[in-house]
Amino acid sequence: MTENTVxxxxxxxxxxxxxxxxxxxxxxxxxxxxxxxxxxxxADIPFYNEDVDLPDAAPVEAQRLREAAENADAVLFFTPEYNGTIPAVLKNAIDWLSRPFGDGAIKGKPTAVVGTAYGQYGGVWAHDDARKSLKIAGANVVEEAKLSVPGSLVRFAEVHPKDDAEVSGQLSEILQTLLGAVNDKVAA
Structure with missing residues (x-):
């Protein structure tokens, strides 16, 4: 059996x-x-700055993120929506993972974006923006693996997402789809 890390x-x-x-x-x-x-x-990764992104001398937390992505078979992003788009901390992570340009840690890596937000659309704008940024960064965005759960503060006020049967089922499908992309990459 193949072991996968996401x-x-x-x-x-x-x-x-x-x-x-x-x-x-x-x-x-x-x-x-x-x-x-x-x-x-x-939160510990400095904002991306090409002046400090030197070969073998990138900030420790940025390098730790890159190594984690390189060692993973896939990456799954969980994002809320802040002012209609992705949070700065997640965009910063994508920026670090995209470098060096054309050969970043997520180049060709199967990725998916999911999340939950308070609004009625569940953060769909943020999710779309994250997918766009990831594509430009070179990731293999698995378009079929989408989940935007609305009303997060109310829906999960007393129930953890793992105990929400609908969300658990959807997450399981997302994982199967993402892992299918990993298997397709290995078979290619």
Whole structure:
């Protein structure tokens, strides 16, 4: 059996983040043979600056992120929507992962974007913007793997996403679709 690792990047730094809870649910729902690693430390990565992104001398947290992405078979982004787009911390992570240009840590890597937000559309603008940025960064964005859960603060006020049957089912489908892209890449 093939072992797969999926790196999970969460765009919310807030304690009690519903997107972090969604990532935790995905980790619990991962099929046998798949490990989902929720990356900690995005808040510690400095804003991307080409002046400090030197070969073998990038900031430690940025290098740690790049290594985690390089070692993963796929990357799953969990993002809320801030002012109609992706949070700066997640955009910054994408910027670091995109370098060096044309050969970044996510080049050709199967990726998907999911999340939850308070609004009625569940963060769909942020999710679309993240997909666009990831495509430009060179990732293999799996378009079929989409999930935007609306009304996060109400929906998950008393129920963790792992205990929401509809969301759990959708997350399981997302994981299967993303892992299918990993298997297609290996077979190619």
């Amino acid at each position: 790196l999970a990047l969460v765009g919310s730094l807030r304690n009690g983040s519903t997107n972090k809870q969604l990532a935790e649910a995905a980790a619990q729902l991962a099929p046998t043979g798949t490990t989902i690693v929720i990356h900690e430390g995005l």
